[in-house]
């Protein structure tokens with residue numbers, strides 16, 4: 001553990017921290033005094049994203065969380081470096097081919113690859129992190145999606161997000177015995193570079209027309225909601241997944 005002015009600041013491990021929403025969450029929390037364990041499989045992106053941060057503020061860990069060994073190593077590296085862990089943000093996910101695609105088009109191997117990252121990694125990371133989270137009365141936050149509620153999107157990705165919602169409910173009971181909360185967050189369309197490059201103007205307009213509130217969600221919006229959900233202000237929330245989709249799943 002490092003002894004300096006930051007010791008005592010809460011520690012948050014974020015998977016998929018090198019890009020998109022995970023990167024925005026890591027930067028937001030680092031700027032608000034949290035110490036960050038930034039985990040990603042993409043070393044160059046991770047290094048580029050956090051070059052300006054000292055490792056007393058942001059520890060970069062290159063790991064493939066699709067394997068239980070990689071997930072365990074990521075948690076161990078963070079806990080060893082900072083000496084504690086207060087929140088685990090399970091953000092990394094694979095979207096699947098061509099932005100989803102029919103379930104019947106996926107081979108068993110493709111299903112397994114997607115579920116290894118989107119679902120099984122959450123189990124491995126939660127298991128590895130539980131002792132440290134129990135010591136800090138910590139939080140697990142699982143990233144879901146509006147498509148996990150059947151938003152007109154049939155794909156293994158959507159199925160995996162429905163499974164994430166189920167995991168959030170089940171793990172809240174198991175980890176609750178150790179004083180650890182488990183919460184889910186289900187964003188709608190969020191304007192990350194990857195999503196922005198994959199949607200043409202017509203597709204964006206159609207999505208916007210389905211929303212109750214005609215705004216564009218940003219990764220920074222999601223970072224702010226996560227900061228609330230992992231904070232003591234949300235201490236009554238566990239086992240629930242919060243929709244942050246501008247009303248898209250509630251449309252008539």
Ligand SMILES: NC(=O)c1ccc[n+]([C@@H]2O[C@H](COP(=O)([O-])OP(=O)(O)OC[C@H]3O[C@@H](n4cnc5c(N)ncnc54)[C@H](O)[C@@H]3O)[C@@H](O)[C@H]2O)c1
Nearest residue numbers: 016019020021040041064065066091092093143145187190
């Ligand atoms: N962007 C959206 O509009 C949107 C909407 C709803 C939900 N979400 C959810 O938010 C989360 C982040 O989405 P995003 O669009 O920012 O994703 P992204 O694809 O931009 O980033 C995902 C990151 O995860 C990393 N990653 C992938 N596999 C990994 C592995 N095996 N081990 C370690 N790291 C790995 C990637 O390298 C990448 O940096 C996901 O859970 C996604 O399902 C996103």
